[in-house]
Amino acid sequence: MNLVDRLAELAQAHPERLAFIQEQGSKSVSITYDKLYEEVCAGAESFRKAGLKQGDTILFLHHINIQLYAALLATFHAGMTAMFVDLAAGDHLIDHSLHLHPAQAYFASPKAHLLRFHSASLRKIPRHFSSKWAPFTTAWPKYRAAVHSPAQLSPDTPALITFTSGSTGKPKAACRTHGFLTAQHQALSEELDMQETQVDLTTLPIFALANLASGMTSVIADSDLSAPASVNATRIQQQMQRYPITRCAASPAFFRAMLDQNAFPDFRTVYTGGAPVFPSMLERISQQHPSTQLVTVYGSTEAEPISHCNWSHCRDEDLEAMKNGHGLLVGKPNAYTKIAIIKDHNGKPLPKLSPEGFEAITLATGSPGEIVVTGDHVLKGYLNGLGDDETKIHVEDTVWHRTGDAGYLDEDGRIWLLGRCSAKLAPKAGETxxxxxxxxxAQAMYLPGVERAALVDHEGKRLLAIQGKASDPSLSSLQAQWNIDLIFPMDTIPVDKRHNAKIEYPALRKLLAELGDNAG
Structure with a gap:
């Protein structure tokens, strides 16, 4: 098997169908399925001519565009492994990643090749490829090669390695095989209702691969996709006018930014996830665009997707529950994911368990605890086992992934998220x-003027940080309900660099500590 087998099929069945569209300066650039496959074959041939062989690893540092996807698919075609590093976590992650898993080649933009002056690890990589001309690199081939079949591989052949800092700050490498990515596409295609001929505004790299496998057209969003909260809504509106875009999947920060610019496009369907999706934002979209179908998607790097929730299917009692602090509804687990809620053992490795032992720590419906999942598209372990001890549970032949999220299942089998296990606050006297x-x-985000809210323990006090301008009376009942010691207004609450939407609780605690008495 090979992930690129599907692209070869589509190139033959629908040669003239557009695979990608992107903006390039003042003009649009597109590529059809057959021309994309020709470029992929040429790229695979270029890699082999440079001395790379099946099983070698290529490190990618490149912005999202058509050439990136062509080079990535060429890597898969040749039976090689693509490796990505999340630079939002810091340049030091490059050195650490290459120490854990050396690369035999480096594919980058001319600008990213300048990093070789600063990184000895990058300079040690023997082969260098560039999407455009750059000194001492092999330029991406401009010619089309005669098409040839992809390398045939076993399902457990590594295809994609991604390094992230992880919630603990310790770098971990997620290694996805050809079999894993095939199973992930199957789950994503059903969960996100991916159908041939649909046109998707693409902001998330992994979803673009699923779009291709589904025979869709991906319009790469004309924006800095490394900073979704900084989207230029006017440029997105212009793309909506040029192309028959019907759908978009993006971080909630991407959609919120367009709302705040009063320029939210008229999508037929919106999929959002990767960070908490608060109902207050979904209500704003629904009020302005009642015909837009809104779907929240719950998942993670290790398990994508786990569940989804169609906003139109939320009952009145669900909305009231979210408004009153009962968590965020993210729907039923999909058919490919098995879920359990276990006692919260956050930060503590768990030993191998028997089925009876696992059942003993599994909680009943309605009881909050740690969310664990398993399935063919759920990562069974990290590269070299680094990070497995605290994130995996082995129950005979089944490997459960510990998401690090807290939540519970309701009577209908739906998941309600409560937050990160590491962010929980200890009960006060009288609380159970x-x-x-x-x-x-979520409750605070419903209050007028509140843009963002974060609950933390600060010097033994329960503190609710508020970004925005909320009136004191609107916060008083919330403060009393949750026994909050201090409401603390802030200009900006720190969020993650990747999605621009997850609260960075450690950074917030550090900031509060620096403020000293002003936050006490």
Missing amino acids: SPIYPFGVE
Whole structure:
């Protein structure tokens, strides 16, 4: 098997169908399925001519565009492994990643090749490829090669390695095989209703691969996709006018930014996830665009997707529950994912368990705890096993992934998210259970003037940080309900660099500590 087998099929069945469209300066550039496959074959041939062989690893540092996807698919075609590093976590991650898993080649933009002056690890990589001409590199081939079949591989052949800092700050490498990515596409295509001939505004790299496998057209969003909260809504509106875009999947920060610019496009369907999706934002979209179908998607790097929730299917009692601090509804697990809620053992490795032992730590319906999942598209382990001890549970032949999220299942089998296990607050005197942040934060986000909210423990006090201009009376009942010691207004609450939407609780605690008495 090979992931690129599907592209070869589509190139033959629908040669003239557009695979990608992107903006390039003042003009649009597009490529059809057959021309894309020709470029992929040429790229695979270029890699082999440079001395690379099946099983070698190529490190990618490149912005999202057609050439990136062509080079990535060429890597898969040749039976090689693509490796990506999340630069948002810091340049030091490059050195650490290459120490854990050396690369035999480096594919980058001319600008990213300048990093070789600063990184000895990059200079040690023996072969260098560039999407455009750059000194001492092999330029991406401009010619089309005669098409040839992809290398045939076993399902467990590594295809894609991604390094991230992880929630603990310790770099971990997720290694996805050809079999894993095939299973992930199957789950994504059903969960996101991917159908041939649809046109998707693309902001998330992994979704573009699923779009290709589904025979769709991907319009690469005309924006800096490394900073979704900084989207230029006017440019997106212009793309909507040029192309028959019907759908978009993006971080909630991407959609919120367009709302704030009063320029939200008239999508037929919106899929959003990767960070908490608060109902207050979905209500704003629904009020302005009642015909737009809104779907929240729950998943993670290790398990994408887990579930989805169609906003139109939320009942009145669901909305009231979210408004009153009962968590965020993210729907039923999909058919490819098995889920359990276990006792919260956050930060503590768990030993191998028997089925009876696993059942003993599994909680009943309605009881909050740690969310664990398993399935063919759920990562069974990290590269070299680094990070497995604290994130995996082995129950005979089944490997469960510990998501690090807290939540519970309701009577209908739907998942309600409560927040990160690591962000929970200890109960005060008279309280019987810890408090997780999402419920309080979602409730606060409904209050007029509140742009963002974060609940943390600060010097033994329960503190609710508020970004925006909320009136004191609107916060008083919330403060009393959750026994909050201090409401603390802030100009900006720190969020993650990748999605621009997840609260960075460690960074917030550090900032509050620096403020000293002003936050006490």
